[in-house]
Structure formats: C-alpha cells, structure tokens
Amino acid sequence: MRRDSYLFTSESVSEGHPDKVCDRISDAIVDTFLSHDASSRCAVETLTTTNRIILAGETRGPSSVTGDLLEEVARKAVREIGYEQDGFHWQTAAFENHLHEQSADIAQGVDAGDDKDEGAGDQGIMFGFACDETPDLMPAPIYYAHNILQSLAEARHSGAEPELQPDAKSQITLEYREGEPVRATSVVVSTQHSERATSEQVRELVRPHVTNVLPDGWMCPDDEFYVNPTGRFVIGGPDGDAGLTGRKIIVDTYGGAAPHGGGAFSGKDPSKVDRSAAYAGRYLAKNVVAAGLARRCTIQLSYAIGVAKPLSVYIDTHGTGEVDTDKLASVLRELMDLSPRGIRTHLKLNRPIYARTAAYGHFGRHPDADGGFSWEKLDLVDQLKSAYNIK
Numbered sequence: 234m235r236r237d238s239y240l241f242t243s244e245s246v247s248e249g250h251p252d253k254v255c256d257r258i259s260d261a262i263v264d265t266f267l268s269h270d271a272s273s274r275c276a277v278e279t280l281t282t283t284n285r286i287i288l289a290g291e292t293r294g295p296s297s298v299t300g301d302l303l304e305e306v307a308r309k310a311v312r313e314i315g316y317e318q319d320g321f322h323w324q325t326a327a328f329e330n331h332l333h334e335q336s337a338d339i340a341q342g343v344d345a346g347d348d349k350d351e352g353a354g355d356q357g358i359m360f361g362f363a364c365d366e367t368p369d370l371m372p373a374p375i376y377y378a379h380n381i382l383q384s385l386a387e388a389r390h391s392g393a394e395p396e397l398q399p400d401a402k403s404q405i406t407l408e409y410r411e412g413e414p415v416r417a418t419s420v421v422v423s424t425q426h427s428e429r430a431t432s433e434q435v436r437e438l439v440r441p442h443v444t445n446v447l448p449d450g451w452m453c454p455d456d457e458f459y460v461n462p463t464g465r466f467v468i469g470g471p472d473g474d475a476g477l478t479g480r481k482i483i484v485d486t487y488g489g490a491a492p493h494g495g496g497a498f499s500g501k502d503p504s505k506v507d508r509s510a511a512y513a514g515r516y517l518a519k520n521v522v523a524a525g526l527a528r529r530c531t532i533q534l535s536y537a538i539g540v541a542k543p544l545s546v547y548i549d550t551h552g553t554g555e556v557d558t559d560k561l562a563s564v565l566r567e568l569m570d571l572s573p574r575g576i577r578t579h580l581k582l583n584r585p586i587y588a589r590t591a592a593y594g595h596f597g598r599h600p601d602a603d604g605g606f607s608w609e610k611l612d613l614v615d616q617l618k619s620a621y622n623i624k
Contacts, residue, residue: 237410237411238409238411240406240407240409240418241372241374242374242405242406242407243375243483243488243489244403244488245378245404245488245594246403247399247424249398249401250476250592251281251400251474251476252477252480253476253481253592254279254311254316255279255280255476255477255479255499256279257310257499258286258310259277259478259500260587261306261587262275263501263502263585264588265298265306266502267502267584267587269295273292273295274292274293274335275293275294275501275502276290276501279477279500280475280478281475283320283321283471284326284327285471286328287328288330290332291333291334292332292333307328308323309323315389315398315399316470316471318398318470319472321471351572351574352541353510353536353538353539353573354501354504354505354506354538354573355505355536356536356538357494357495357496357535357536358533359494359513360491360492360514361515361532361534362518362531362532363518363529363530365522365529369598369599370519372490372491373414374407375489375490375594376597378403379593379594379597381405381420382401382402385401385442388442395427396426396427396429396430397426398425398427399425399470401423401424402421402424403421404421404422405421416453417447418453419458420443420458422442422460422461423461424466425466425469427467428467432464435466436460436461439460443458478497478500479497482496484594485595486595491531492531496511499590503576503577506536506573509573509576509577510571510573513569513580514534515608516607516610517565518532519611520611521548523611524614525555525623526550526617526623527555528550529553530548530550530554531548531550531551532548532565534546534571542571543571548562556621564620568617580607584603586603586606590606597609
C-alpha cells in the first residue's frame with residue numbers, strides 16, 4: 234500500500250567533492266576521445282588523493298589522443314573546478330596514466346559485423362524515472378539538493394562569495410502529505426571554506442542560497458538548519474578524502490526516489506548501456522509523464538553483453554497511470570529503437586557532451602543547443618498523445 238504521508242531525504246554533492254572531481258576527469262577524457270573519433274571506446278576510472286591523479290581503464294581510439302593530451306585534459310578539469318590548494322592543485326599534482334587498450338573479447342561482442350548488429354557493452358539492468366513533483370519532472374528532494382549546490386557554485390565561480398571553496402554537500406528532508414511534497418523539515422549543507430571564515434559567517438553565507446531555492450514557506454525551522462555541523466571544513470577535496478569515479482550513482486540519478494541498476498555513468502562511452510540505456514529510460518519516462526499518461530513512471534531495461542535487443546522492457550506507473558502499461562511498453566518500443574545503436578542514434582550520443590553531466594545530476598537538466606542532455610527533450614509527447622488519441 235502506498236504511503237501518503239512521510240519524510241524523504243536526498244543528498245547532492247558539488248563538482249569539488251572528491252568523487253565528483255574523478256567523474257569530471259573521466260568524462261572529460263571520454264569527451265576528448267569522442268571529439269577525435271566518434272566511434273571511440275572508453276571505460277575510464279580516476280582516483281584522486283592528496284596532490285595525486287591516477288587514471289586506469291580501457292580505451293580504443295585514435296593515436297592523436299596521446300598521454301600528454303590526457304594529462305592536459307585532466308589538469309584542465311581540476312583547474313575549471315577551482316582547485317589551487319596546497320593539498321590538491323591542478324598544476325602541481327602528480328599524474329599517472331595506466332589506461333590500456335580495450336579487451337578484444339569485449340570488443341568482438343560489442344562491434345557490429347556482417348551477421349550481427351552492435352551488441353550491448355555489458356549485461357545489466359538500467360532504470361529511468363520521472364514524476365510531476367517539479368518543473369523538470371524530477372523528485373523534489375534531489376531537485377532542491379542539486380539546486381542549492383549549484384547556487385553556491387555559481388557564487389563561488391563568479392567571485393561573489395570568495396570564502397567558499399570547491400568541496401560541498403547538501404542534504405534535504407521533505408515532508409510529503411497525501412503524496413505531495415509540502416515543506417522541508419531539515420536542511421544540511423557542508424561546504425569547504427577559507428581559513429579566515431567563522432562558522433557563523435559560513436552559516437549566514439549559505440542561508441540565502443537555501444531560502445532562494447526552496448519554494449516560499451518551505452524553509453525548515455532554524456534548529457533543523459545545519460551548516461558544517463562539525464564546525465570547520467577547511468581541508469577538503471581529494472586532500473581530505475580520496476575520490477573515485479562512479480561512487481555517487483544515487484546523486485547522479487534520482488536521489489533514492491527510484492531504483493538504480495547499479496552501474497555508474499561517468500567515464501563510459503555511449504556503447505556502454507549502463508549509461509546510454511539509463512539515459513533512454515529517463516527520456517521515455519519523462520515523455521510519458523509530460524504527455525499526461527502518468528504522474529510517475531519507472532522504466533526498467535535489461536541487456537546481455539553482445540546482444541543488440543533489450544531482453545525486457547518493464548513499466549510501472551505506480552497507480553497513477555491513465556493508460557494500459559502493456560500497450561505503453563509496445564508503443565514506446567515502436568517510438569524508439571532500444572538497441573545500443575538505436576539509442577545512440579536517436580539521442581545522438583556519440584558527441585563530446587559528457588563532462589557537463591559529471592556534477593549536479595545527469596537528469597533534470599535542460600537540453601543544450603549542441604546536443605547535451607538530449608535525453609531531457611520532450612519530443613515524443615505529441616506522438617504518445619496521438620497513440621492514445623489524446624488532444
């Protein structure tokens with residue numbers, strides 16, 4: 234039975250969080266390979282710690298993508314985030330590159346041939362989700378958690394808040410009544426700051442970035458507003474905590490409000506269905522909700538390595554659907570080819586559009602003119618309405 238009144242919490246982390254630094258570097262390397270050859274293959278992992286950046290993984294691409302270029306790309310990513318600290322500096326951090334060629338055994342399953350279409354890069358399950366709680370059809374807790382950190386990041390990058398440093402986390406708990414979010418019961422923000430800033434100064438610096446993001450009347454009581462609860466956050470980023478690619482998959486998706494298949498996105502080219510099929514699932518679910526066919530929609534896709542067709546397509550509208558879900562699954566498969574090649578082609582994923590996804594969520598973003606966040610488009614709405622004779 235669905236619960237109508239409850240509390241639900243989601244967190245976000247900033248672009249300067251150690252794990253997000255790694256996601257950014259890994260995705261910048263994917264972009265570099267794709268900009269040199271759109272058919273490149275990447276599975277790039279990054280580790281960061283005190284003044285050290287380490288790459289590992291498998292790639293297949295042109296010789297123009299050299300080790301020196303990859304080091305330049307990694308350092309540029311760190312510089313753009315804003316790390317120029319003694320313990321982690323874009324210019325002085327040690328750099329190691331352990332990337333090697335993609336396994337021939339994997340390649341033969343993925344590559345198209347005379348008698349086979351391009352296969353999935355791995356087995357697995359992927360989920361897409363959408364709901365009508367926010368304008369971007371995202372769950373409200375993760376939506377507001379992301380927006381708080383984006384507001385702080387904009388102030389830091391612009392120079393408006395010079396006391397802020399790159400590493401930060403947010404967490405918001407919302408109260409739901411009759412299934413609808415109505416207010417925040419607690420807000421937690423931890424943000425790295427300069428040595429000279431006091432705890433009270435940081436608290437009051439953060440406050441407007443929370444109140445301006447939340448709807449009117451939603452701010453939590455003051456004794457439930459926690460800013461840097463330990464009292465001090467000067468040492469941060471990879472100097473304070475080692476980072477790894479792919480450790481923030483719930484931050485990347487729906488904040489725990491929807492299932493996750495388990496695979497990370499960053500560092501992977503779009504032949505990897507961990508990434509591309511999760512994007513396809515979001516795209517379809519978002520169009521279903523935007524078309525008014527349901528208020529909530531979860532879509533699961535499953536694949537086998539080397540096999541082109543999805544093994545299953547599952548849809549759950551959580552009791553909010555206006556149409557038969559069995560028919561809906563058939564309609565969606567008619568509107569979009571869900572093979573790896575079909576997804577990449579439909580969403581035009583073989584482009585250098587991934588570094589921008591590495592922080593503040595892969596979903597709930599606005600489509601860019603150059604094709605970034607193409608999975609957020611609502612270009613199936615009219616076709617879905619037509620399939621059900623909805624005007």
